[in-house]
Amino acid sequence: MTIFAFPEKFLWGAAASGPQTEGTEGKPHRSIWDSWHAHQPERFFAGIGPEKVCETLHKYQEDVALMKNIGFNSFRTSIQWSRLIEDFETGKPNEEAVRFYNNYFDEMISNGIEPMINLYHFDMPEELQQRYGGFESKHVTELFSRFATTAFQLFGHKIKYWITFNEPIVPVEGGYLYDFHYPCKKDGKLAAQVAFNIMLAHAKAIKCYRELALTGEIGVVLNLTPTYTRSDSAADKKAAWYADLLFNRSFLDPLVRHQFPQELCELLATHHCLPEMSKDEVMLITDSRVDFLGVNYYVPRRVKAREAEYTLDYFTPEYYFENYIDPNGRFNPYRDNNEILPQAIYDIATNIRDNYGNIKWYLAEIGIAMDLESEGPVQPDGVIDDSFRIALMEEHLIQLHRAIGDGANCFGVHQWTFIDNWSWINAFKRRYGFYRLDLTTGKRQIKRNGLWFKSLAENNQFICEGPQS
Template identity: 30%
Template sequence: MNEFVTESYYFPFLSLAKMVKKDEFLKQNEHQESNNKQVSRSDFPPDFIFGVATSAYQIEGACKEGGRGASIWDAFSHTEGKIIDKSNGDVAVDHYHRYKEDIDLIAKLGFDGYRFSISWSRIFPDGLGTKVNEEGITFYNNIIDALLEKGITPYITLYHWDLPLHLHDKMGGWVNKEIVKYFAIYADTCFSCFGDRVKKWITINEPLQTAVNGYDTGIFAPGRRQHSSTEPYLAAHHQILAHATAFSIYQSKYKDKQGGKVGLVVDCEWAEANSDKIEDLSAAARRLDFQLGWYLHPIYYGEYPEVMRKRLGDRLPEFTQEEKELLKHAVDFVGLNQYTSRFIAHATSPEEGDYYKSQEMERIVEWEGGEIIGEKAASEWLYVVPWGIRKVLNYISKTYNNPPIFVTENDNDTSPLHEMLDDKLRVRYFKEYLAAVSRAIKDGADVRGYFAWSLLDNFEWAQGYTKRFGLVYVDYKNGLARHPKSSAYWFLRLIERPVKIRMAKKSN
């Protein structure tokens, strides 16, 4: 048997993209329909949630106020050469002081839900859980209460990359198994303090990005790359166990009384086989296992994907039998962050970083004739490929026993000055991606909601303030004033909630 066959489990979900003409491929994926069909609220179930998302470090600011301790992103962003525009999140967009204004915007734009993250170091400044910071508890209580007063459902993420700096300095952060204990204390505290009103919890956002960009390529905090052959897999392993431990705590202590649900957010760039060659098909399947399987396989099947075990060997940690029991179906829903897609080909000289080298694949953005896979956004990595999100949703549904799914992030950014407010490309992006989501629902995927990233222009990690993903424009030069963009008004019309606001600018 060909050696590649043993590595590929999901050929039925992989299209032979480059063996047919481009137009035929697009027709097969209903791309033309998505361009012509106006998506509407009636395309989604009556109880479908439309929301917006943010994260604490990217918007809050007030880095030394309210008893907050330092995080790894405070240290990283103040390190020379780490942030493209030499900026940081010390002030960010000052959500800490302007949260009422921002929640008013969410309500006026008609959104049902708001996904935001809690800063771990606002609850426990040193991360250790020895003494809770009551000012931090009060701040998030105020946000939750303000949301509920406006009829907006809070969706809370416990960890969105801003690890308390003390935990990194003291014990190495996510590469030390002790961190599972401290995350459990933090999660337990949040469930106890906020769970009477919060019914949707996300433990960890995109653990893949923490593991790879934080401990392999080093482009995100904490910026480690010294031991990239082992540390990303340790960081991932401990995040999985931290999630499962927090889930177990909720089930045993809070579920009966509070009635909430706990999920995990994964991210996936859809992997489309570059040809019908067995090595390309295998590379595409491998790519999906290294993205989704890395985190969902242990929960649904008790083990890492076979292809990861085969390629990484003893660099991939083992779960004990007790841990396997802890992991068993330890999720109430799957959150999916999905932005773009790639063609995937087998490659003997793959991308840099141990994670990418181990996959032996090449990520391609062009058709054979040289045309790009989709319209390019402002960020160099982001192409508009709406058929990709439908494929990811169907893949999760078919591979992991059709779990409830929330699209927890989806968006593209703008660059030209004339599109900062009248963001026509982003409106087209939302139209086409939401049309693809509605078709995935018709396919049978149990998608319960969609959260646009992001409510506000904000600190975009290593890109600083050079990229704008917000539905609301933030004027960095004039007091951080907020101005809804055309895409925000487009959502207002789509959701059709009985809220009217004066449109400052005619939308697209």
């Protein structure tokens, strides 16, 4: 048996978002998720939209007590742009929203839970999408900076950790390449423009934060997916290089290394996808500095050199590779057979250490999905048995512990998520929470993984069979 102890003052908690937990009641505006579901409910699992979800708007006190009950010392959620802001052009806030967020954050703080607050979690206001095209527009990057400034001015005295964007590449992929987020377009050039504009919005928010001279820190959360090859052939390695460039370095290099990869610019130019930009905008992005990085990780990416002809009539990263399934891999039988690879955590950590200045970072999301049936019913002791998750989480944390021992500058772990929450077009199909959400009654029911996490968080260590790291 080995003890895996973590650094002093390590952050333990979970991540969620406003649109996935709060519900839509009381919002002065609709988000693209509200309007998309209203127009095309068939695109959502079981037709379930974001109207009610976890009812955090009314149950935040109960939820914070449950967080405290399983040892949280931190929690990440997001402020909904469409809830906080009354007037998008001026950044004027909605007073009801201000009261809610103040009460919610104060409730966490009074219970010893550090709120880490994200500004954008895929939830573009409908009005800005319809009027300007969302982040297709440079003007919307300015409106985002006004939203950010309002949030900083209202809550900056109590929030120590701010995040500009969660997974900024996902709206690009989902909304402009692969049709799983609104506006459901397929346009490689527009995708590149949206990606650039999101980075510009991030940089403008950073600038606003610095000008206010607040005492906290500000960062960004990226989903970093290590790329592994089918073989050691030169062609497969080149395919992996392209995948890493387009999915990881496209955001990681400008936002953390302060430079746009020359190879990326040349590649986009070749495909006539280079975004419109000015030298001043590029400098604003590359001159901005984050205080910390959040990293989301779920599954690895495996690729091979392209063998079949590329047939799409617009550019996607897959022009340069094909996705590959490792026939010898381990797979989660409870979530679409996705691969499980704990080693990836160590590889992410060493990449940040060796290639990105060993910036301070935390594991902002990690989770093991199961469906309702595989978790099973409540056991006689009142606990839902999701033990499948526990062993896998320990394997991932052993790799993180090994990386920290080798110099990785990691300061915390947040699992996805606290309570089973609504997840975009998947609604409640996939469950991740420490607590089960009953969709009929709204009741929260503890899972065995939550009890395991309580011991981990309160002791800042866990004990299991495994090699000394």
